[in-house]
Structures are given as C-alpha cells and as structure tokens.
Amino acid sequence: MNTTIKDIAELAGVAKSTVSRYLNGGNVSEKTKEKIRKVIEETKYEPNSFAQSLKAKRTNFIGVIAPTLDSYVTSTVLMAIDEELRKRDYTTLIISTSKYVEREIESLISLSRQKVDGIILIATGVTEKHIETINSIQIPVLIVAQEVDQCSCIINDDYHAGYKMGQYIAKNGHQSVAYIGVTESDIAVGLRRKQGILDGLREAGVTNIKTYTSEFDLHDAARITKVMLESFTPTAIICATDTIAFGAMKTISKLGKKVPDDFSLAGFGGYNISEVIHPALTTIRFKNETSGKMAAQTIIKMTNGEEVPELQITGFEFVKGESVKCVKS
Numbered sequence: 046m047n048t049t050i051k052d053i054a055e056l057a058g059v060a061k062s063t064v065s066r067y068l069n070g071g072n073v074s075e076k077t078k079e080k081i082r083k084v085i086e087e088t089k090y091e092p093n094s095f096a097q098s099l100k101a102k103r104t105n106f107i108g109v110i111a112p113t114l115d116s117y118v119t120s121t122v123l124m125a126i127d128e129e130l131r132k133r134d135y136t137t138l139i140i141s142t143s144k145y146v147e148r149e150i151e152s153l154i155s156l157s158r159q160k161v162d163g164i165i166l167i168a169t170g171v172t173e174k175h176i177e178t179i180n181s182i183q184i185p186v187l188i189v190a191q192e193v194d195q196c197s198c199i200i201n202d203d204y205h206a207g208y209k210m211g212q213y214i215a216k217n218g219h220q221s222v223a224y225i226g227v228t229e230s231d232i233a234v235g236l237r238r239k240q241g242i243l244d245g246l247r248e249a250g251v252t253n254i255k256t257y258t259s260e261f262d263l264h265d266a267a268r269i270t271k272v273m274l275e276s277f278t279p280t281a282i283i284c285a286t287d288t289i290a291f292g293a294m295k296t297i298s299k300l301g302k303k304v305p306d307d308f309s310l311a312g313f314g315g316y317n318i319s320e321v322i323h324p325a326l327t328t329i330r331f332k333n334e335t336s337g338k339m340a341a342q343t344i345i346k347m348t349n350g351e352e353v354p355e356l357q358i359t360g361f362e363f364v365k366g367e368s369v370k371c372v373k374s
Contacts, residue, residue, distance in 0.1 A: 048090045051180045051195070056084040062185075066350035105135050107344055108156035108164040112144045116261075117316045118333055119167060122189065125337025126165060133345060135162075144169060150178050157182035163344040165189060170230045171196075185347035189340050191233055192356060197347065199340055199357045203233045204241040206329045206361045210283060210311055211245020213327075213363070218373035219281040219309060221253045222246055223273055225266060225293060226285040228258060234285050238313065242283055255279070259289050266292025274300065280309060280372055287314035287328055305370040315364055327366035332359045
C-alpha cells in the first residue's frame, strides 16, 4: 500500500499541513523536521512528485461542493466564500450535488483533476468513503458544517444553540413538547442540535417530549406535523430548521389553529422571511456570513501549507420572535 501524507503525519505525530509545509520547504522547526525526515526514511516515502506539484504554477481556483443551491443558509455561506475569495484574487468553482452523497465523492475527484488549489466541502454528512477520497487526492480539503476527526472543519455551535432553545421553551412553561428533526446521518443538525434541545428541556424538568423525523422540506414537514397531531397534542413544537417550522405552521393553519395561541413554534436558521411572517418566528440565527468568510480564509492558508485549527466553531444569535407564548399558570 502506498504511503500517504496522512500516514507520514500520523507516524510523526504532526498535522498533515506541517508535512506539506516541510515538503514544500516551508517554515518548520528543526525538531519537527527531524521527526518527519526520520518517518520518511523509515517508510521509504518519495515526496518528490508531491513537492513538485506544490511548486507548480497555481491555478487560483478553489472548488466548493454544496448540497443544494436553493437553501438560504447554504447560499449565504456560498456568497460569503465567493466574496472573500474574490478579494484575494481567487476564482470559485461551485458544484451542487442535490444532496446525493455519491456526487460529493465524484465532485471531490473531478475538482482534483481540474487542478484546483483547494476544496471546500459544505457537507450534510461525511462517510468513510469521503475520508478515503479526501486522503487520496492530496489537495487541501476543508469541511464546513460537519465535524470530522483528522480533517480541518468549521461548524455551527449546534449543541449549545439547541440547548438554548430547549431552555427557553421550558422557561415559558411548556411541559408537552414535540421536536421535528432530521435524520441522524446529519451529525450536526440531526444529532448534536437534537441532543442540545433534549438536554435543555430535560434539565429544566420537561419530561413529556416526543421526537419526529422529517426531510429538509416544507411539504414533508407539513405531513409529519399532521401525523404527529393525530396522536400527540404538545403545547410547543420545536423544529430543526425554519423551513420545517414553516411546514408545521402550514398544517396548524389548515387545521384551523393558530400560532402561538394553540401551539407555540420555534425553528433554527434565522432566515430573513422568518421576521416578516406573522407571527414572527422564534428562531436561532447562525453566523453564516462569518462561516463563509472564515472558510475562504482557512482554505487559502491550507493551500499555502500554513497551520490551521482542526476545528473552528462559529456562534449564534437567539431571535425571540412572537411564535412562543408563556403558558405558566
């Protein structure tokens, strides 16, 4: 089996970017140089071809792989990435995968063949195949929106955002709460956000909680809400995204009920439309522009062989809205 940059980094106990910098003649301490040099000799790794590729003329193209282009969050992140890269004389190549995992793998390989300097993957989930492909293409890859071991990542603070929302709903006296989430294959939204919400509710003493799973889709969310209300009548419904909340609101309206009079409702996303609908939605707004700008700055550093944090976390803002009422007696 061929030895990879990742293998060298693990054996030497350093980051992949440090090995890249060493191979490219960058600034590395003598102690670290000796570690890497020793591992290269022991494994008989031949870095010449990789070093030459680093010294070859750069394209100043950065590939960005996105799950969809019609999402408010994704489009905001993409625009911020593109704007920041333009300022630094880079061109963005954007590929939409329509949420098909196999297209993400294909896109990683395709962009590497187009000799882009680096790739930003806005992920809805990361599989072993993703990791295998990222390690094989020998181009810096930054993952946005999901946390993955041994990859550089930028994520939202989903757990604490969820916890904040759970505590807020409980503080307003809600003891029967429904949560409409997404599949747990999406670690950030499906797992961490959900866990934060459940912990926030339970630590505040709420025990009557039922969870449901929807697609990232208004119509499916409307359907799930209808099914849920046939067997459970919560006083509050927390939704994994604002889009899911809009679907829930649609069903509530069709049933002749009102938000927040009959059901309190909350989401995550902080979309612009969330403020102008009536009642304005109580939600969490993530710092999407910050994430995009940070992603652009980070991938440029990675292409230069500079050290970057393995994990960067962006903050959030709680938006109170008008869709949650206090039911304390």
